[in-house]
Amino acid sequence: VPVVPPDTRSRAALGLSVAAARGRFMLQVCKECSAIQYPPRDACSSCLSVGLDWQVVSSRGRLVAETVVRTSTHVYFRERAPWRVGTVQLDCGPSMICHVHGDCVPQGNVHIINRLDKSGHGVLFAVPEKEMPAMEDDPQLRELTCSPKFRRILITDARSESGLALAKAFSGADAAIVFAGEAESWRHWPERENLQRLDNVELVPLDVSDTQSVEELCGEIGGKVDILVNNARFVRPGGVIDGGDLIFAQ
Ligand SMILES: [Zn+2]
Incomplete structure (x- = not known):
């Protein structure tokens, strides 16, 4: 803590x-x-x-x-x-x-x-x-700023439209490491190679709609992350837009 x-x-x-x-x-x-x-x-x-x-x-x-x-x-x-x-x-x-x-x-x-x-x-x-x-x-x-320089970042959804742009920006701003969460790694997505080519960017398995996946990643890197960017478009079931939103998180 x-x-x-x-x-x-x-x-x-x-x-x-x-x-x-x-x-x-x-x-x-x-x-x-x-x-x-x-x-x-x-x-x-x-x-x-x-x-x-x-x-x-x-x-x-x-x-x-x-x-x-x-x-x-x-x-x-x-x-x-x-x-x-x-x-x-x-x-x-x-x-x-x-x-x-x-x-x-x-x-x-x-x-x-x-x-x-x-x-x-x-x-x-x-x-x-x-x-x-x-x-x-x-x-x-x-201690009073959030500059990404030398800091460890987690982007929860590498696959989303903002994923690659965020990873590029953090890598360019000298982040120590950028973890980029990837759900269902077997499913192809076009920018994967571009993202992997970036300095200090590492793909990690993460599906924010799956408690076990979140817990596993927390156990591994939770204590090391300084900045969390939650860009996964996961909407909890039960809201007015209940239904097809799970797909966004993956
Ligand atoms: Zn006075």
Whole structure:
């Protein structure tokens, strides 16, 4: 079972998750005195007004302190140690403790990005102010992204119209391996050879309408798959379109 990062948040802090889902860096701003708040709270830290609005603010700041955590009481971070964290003084006022990209230099200028973590909550991450080559390959940043590079992908239906296109795209994006599910391998399909010629693509037996087939593949590669693309057009029997849909899954 995959371990997820800590997921307890205050009601006010859920605003960070909403902003992360929209891909924005937002903080609370006081309607009365315009003070920018961090961490998220219910009343303004300078005038106690409860009128706080989430607004896009400048994400620029300076990495004033940093360290590397080598052990943690939380399993998620223990499995991923060492883990770099630091304190960033934002140009717009507040300072914040955040995750830190490997290319950020101490006392250097940084940007803070707000991304959803694997618990579905917004987390703050300091990245170098200027774009660096291969910046997205940072292992800590990769915990917050779904880039197919170096990842293992499962496409459930290689035979479908999108199967070959998906496999090509993932192979071209440097996926570590692309498993492509194939139901009834004895049944001919035109693109099979083209698919097999792709780098890092492997056909695996999979029929999503057959529980045993799904369980067998899970036992074999379930723990290794990072990204699942379920493109098999299987509609559960019992719906309004009950009937001929089973054929789509095969
Ligand atoms: Zn205020």
